[in-house]
Amino acid sequence: MTLLDVRDLRITFGRRTKVVAVDGVSLSVAPDETVGLVGESGSGKTTVARAVVGLVRPDSGAIVLDGQPLGRIGRRSAAAHRAVQMVFQDPRSSLNPRMTVAAVIDEVWRTHPVTAPEGDRTAALHGLLDDVGLDASVARQRPSELSGGQCQRVSIARALAAKPRLLVCDEAVSALDVSVQAQVLRLLVDLREKHHLSMLFISHDLGVVHQIADRIAVMRRGELVEEGPAADVLGAPQHEYTQSLLDAALELNE
Ligand SMILES: Nc1ncnc2c1ncn2[C@@H]1O[C@H](COP(=O)(O)OP(=O)(O)OP(=O)(O)O)[C@@H](O)[C@H]1O
Numbered sequence: 001m002t003l004l005d006v007r008d009l010r011i012t013f014g015r016r017t018k019v020v021a022v023d024g025v026s027l028s029v030a031p032d033e034t035v036g037l038v039g040e041s042g043s044g045k046t047t048v049a050r051a052v053v054g055l056v057r058p059d060s061g062a063i064v065l066d067g068q069p070l071g072r073i074g075r076r077s078a079a080a081h082r083a084v085q086m087v088f089q090d091p092r093s094s095l096n097p098r099m100t101v102a103a104v105i106d107e108v109w110r111t112h113p114v115t116a117p118e119g120d121r122t123a124a125l126h127g128l129l130d131d132v133g134l135d136a137s138v139a140r141q142r143p144s145e146l147s148g149g150q151c152q153r154v155s156i157a158r159a160l161a162a163k164p165r166l167l168v169c170d171e172a173v174s175a176l177d178v179s180v181q182a183q184v185l186r187l188l189v190d191l192r193e194k195h196h197l198s199m200l201f202i203s204h205d206l207g208v209v210h211q212i213a214d215r216i217a218v219m220r221r222g223e224l225v226e227e228g229p230a231a232d233v234l235g236a237p238q239h240e241y242t243q244s245l246l247d248a249a250l251e252l253n254e
């Protein structure tokens with residue numbers, strides 16, 4: 001069974017000189033599964049993510065969620081829009097600096113009324129903040145008053161408020177300090193179980209992906225070069241490019 005099915009995706013940028021950012025990529029994510037997407041800078045990971053959430057229009061190929069082809073974000077049904085949520089790399093710039101945390105969550109509830117709590121909204125808000133490890137007092141604060149890690153927890157809460165089926169995390173912990181990175185990663189692992197989330201987890205850091213992914217897909221220059229269970233891809237890579245990524249990761253750790 002698959003939840004997300006990306007079929008033969010091709011995305012180019014530019015008119016005269018075309019950059020082929022994604023070149024025939026197919027991948028799938030099963031319910032409750034986390035797929036790690038790795039590859040060096042410029043390999044096309046973010047472009048795949050942006051296409052999945054509907055921010056980029058593919059030249060060709062299909063993005064299918066639960067058997068339904070997804071169009072661009074403006075054309076997506078409210079349900080499809082809600083079903084795929086994204087957590088971005090920079091926690092601060094992905095939040096509106098003028099909005100309090102309570103307003104950020106309230107906006108989700110207004111945009112997607114089916115997600116709005118029926119009873120006590122304050123209690124629901126505090127429950128959501130508690131889910132992502134934030135104190136209720138954070139509700140009144142704005143991003144400038146919060147740490148990077150707290151902002152990223154707010155971004156995760158905002159995504160969860162929409163009750164998504166699939167969470168797309170694009171370098172979601174990369175901008176955080178190492179100790180905070182580990183905490184936010186742990187949170188994502190916990191939430192995945194608690195909320196039965198599927199994830200497309202993008203990172204250039206194999207060590208991070210290792211901790212969360214069930215399967216790993218490796219991109220190079222717009223193409224998928226290897227894909228399989230995390231233990232196989234990391235333990236016995238089939239493609240020399242994957243091996244070179246592993247070697248580079250080991251060198252960094254030395
Ligand atoms: N909006 C855009 N316009 C033109 N070219 C783009 C655009 N977005 C991405 N590209 C190009 O597409 C290719 C893939 O970029 P992408 O950002 O998807 O890579 P990435 O794997 O996410 O890299 P990183 O690890 O640095 O985040 C690159 O050559 C990039 O320069």
Ligand SMILES: [Mg+2]
Binds near residue numbers: 045046047171
């Ligand atoms: Mg990227």
